[in-house]
Amino acid sequence: MTRRHWFPKPYADAVARLRVPSGFLLVAAFVLLSDPVPRSLTVGLPIAVVGLLLRGWAAGHLAKNECLATGGPYAWMRNPLYLGTLLVAAGFALASRSSLLAAVLAAAFALVYLPVIELEEQHLRKLFPEYAGYAERVPMLWPRFQASASSLPFRWSLYWRNKEYQALAGFLAGVGLLAWKAWW
Numbered sequence: 001m002t003r004r005h006w007f008p009k010p011y012a013d014a015v016a017r018l019r020v021p022s023g024f025l026l027v028a029a030f031v032l033l034s035d036p037v038p039r040s041l042t043v044g045l046p047i048a049v050v051g052l053l054l055r056g057w058a059a060g061h062l063a064k065n066e067c068l069a070t071g072g073p074y075a076w077m078r079n080p081l082y083l084g085t086l087l088v089a090a091g092f093a094l095a096s097r098s099s100l101l102a103a104v105l106a107a108a109f110a111l112v113y114l115p116v117i118e119l120e121e122q123h124l125r126k127l128f129p130e131y132a133g134y135a136e137r138v139p140m141l142w143p144r145f146q147a148s149a150s151s152l153p154f155r156w157s158l159y160w161r162n163k164e165y166q167a168l169a170g171f172l173a174g175v176g177l178l179a180w181k182a183w184w
Contacts, residue, residue: 019116048087
């Protein structure tokens, strides 16, 4: 079976290399465009927290390039880290009260993260022969809640090895900035 690719490989490779530098541009847009108020924080930040928790849960089940992650949130979706990132971005966009920032974040996800997901899935297909069957059963981003065949436990050692604490630090910095802008 031939897989259809959404993005040309040269484009996907280029955006994969630009993912981190583009993050700095997104932070600058966040700083400049956000205009939060206490009410917007109470709406947006809980959504961002759910995204952060999803990312952390996923990181504790991910032994990169060692074994195919199929436990925890990977039983319900193939890319819980990216869904978590999307939820954090959506929560911050709501908290910031900026439709322009929301559009910028949505464009970044579509133009940067979706091609990166495709590259990662190509890599996983080569690395793990069982990935093709897993991909047929488990949706890419939107979770399908079903009984999990794998009961591998969350491991803090994987959370730390995957450096998920960096997402927590970035989240706390974002919350701090929003709170500062909302009250001062």
